[in-house]
Amino acid sequence: MQAEWEEMARRNWISENQEAPGQVTISTIEKGYYFHTENPFKDWPGAFEEGLKKMKEGDLPVTILYLEAAILQEPNDAEAWQFLGVTQAENENEQAAIVALQRCLELQPNNLKALMALAVSYTNTGHQQEAYQALRNWIKQNPKYKYIAKSKKGSPALTRRMSKTSDESSLLEEVKDLYLEAAHQNGDMIDPDLQTGLGVLFHLNGEFNRAIDAFSAALTVRPEDYTLWNRLGATLANGDRSEEAVEAYTRALEIQPGFIRSRYNLGISCINLGAYREAVSNFLTALSLQRKSRNQQQVPHPALSGNIWAALRIALSMMDQPELFQAANVGDLDILLRAFNLEP
């Protein structure tokens, strides 16, 4: 029974992620959030607080269960939706993250953390337009910067641009103006959140070196922020600087060993560097982490990310080990963990 559930979960995720890169694989329309059907913490008092505790410990799958429990108990808890969205992204589950963050923003349109997280998720899924809008809203809703958006409204240049907001490049220019103006107003003061927004914006626009500068600036203020290290790493990787990306991911994982997304990213960089064994090892570790904490909680069908399985198959295919490739095809994690001497 367990195996069947695993197989079903695996298939669902894989089929969602098998479209060609560049294509829109995730709908921006809210489809509704799929809760785990058998949540052992369903009636847990203080589930939200327990979730935050687990989040700090880096146990993402269990954090998700607690936060889902908190939301089932209090469906309008915007903050719980926000943390759930952020955790789902860290757990390499973008679709769930987007849905949770959208729900958060319906309840609380000025939730800055959710706006930024949503901009990131849209960036990752190739939804440029939506990402720019989320970034713009982040400025508009931000007590520190909303005056910039207001003062800009009257400017003739902006009005001209606003008249054709459907044009992607004009939206980009508008949002860029806002962020650069905000940075200018800050002078020598570095606002790590603003720099993060700039990093996402430049990344969206393919200006990787400028994005790297922005994330690096944010890190000077928050050197222990593992999500920032991952964002820096991902930008380095997408800018063809895989060796440096590995260093950044390694730092993120030192701070937060349970950070599934960074583990996945590290594996992708290993593939690009031709280190297939290390790549496989990272993907297996990520899958095993996703499964492990669930199993301890006796959740019958742990959701393992489809894109991690897909990346694992790619790495294995480069290693000339047909039996292991076959094991990945049927989703047999135990055989693979044993073959690579990893703890189940």
Add this chain to the structure above:
Amino acid sequence: MAAPRVAVVGAGLIGLSTALHIAEVIPSCCSITLLSEQFSPNTTSDVAAGMLIPHTYPGTPIHVQKQWFKETFTYLFAISNSAEASEAGIHLVSGWQVFKNPLEAEVPFWSDIVLGFRLMSAAELQKFPQHSHGQAFTTLKCECPPYLMWLEKRLKANGVQIHTRKVADLWELHSEYDIVVNCAGIGARQLVGDQQLFPIRGQVLKVHAPWVKNFIRDGDGLTYIYPGIHSVTLGGTREKESWCLSPDPGTTRDIFDRCCSLEPSLQRAQDIRVKVGLRPSRSCVRLQKEVLSQGGAKLLVVHNYGHGAGGFSVHRGTAKEAAHLVGECIAALEGSSSKAKL
């Protein structure tokens, strides 16, 4: 990403059959171009007799070799049983492999793949007074150039581009192709600097002797008589590390004498033509992927060469494996285009 572009280097038996298999199993998702300096009838494959009798590769597990042979035999057997047979140059042929000494192993690993394998009777052995033991079986033979021409035709029908071009360095293909399949045969020694690859020079005679209907192979592998559709191939020689492509008249005489002592009727053979080929030999076929790097640039290569004297016996099996490796390279190309997540 755009459909990956695959270049197959070499238009001998291995290059043609590998390109065809890629075209058959990975259709439409990639474009395939075959590049070669030489085409039939000027390839090493055109010198070979094209008999399906496996040669053992010491560096490859027997079960793998057996699988390659089985796949090749099954594929060609189906062609021999179709209307294509004469055009493709594929036909069944029966005969004997004879030995002067008792055999070490009773039956070779391929005995259950060829047809009707059995030990020769005493009565049959009377035909070979110098030999005391023997095996009788029916196997397949590929007539070249017809088989190579037929493969070329199939390639064109599958949309494979074919260009005459000498490739001196795999890197010259880097800007035009994503994956290069190296089927250069003995040319791989120069092309990729493989010092484990060496030539075993083979000289053969192609004679007109239409009355010879059965093949005869001396168990030492040096002397053989292989009747084909248009001629009978008489062999042979095995000269390790000799790069000489011109026929040696003394060797021609020697081959003819050796064959006549096995099959005296060949004394009346006519129209004797001499051919020389360099068998691309190695302890095992090099069938693997390699990622070449040069100043940050990467080139995906699939090697399929080093079939020595046994290429015809295993070509379909190794082509299948090479096509599989190409499929893996395509997956890797798609993988490296997957983006990191912020």
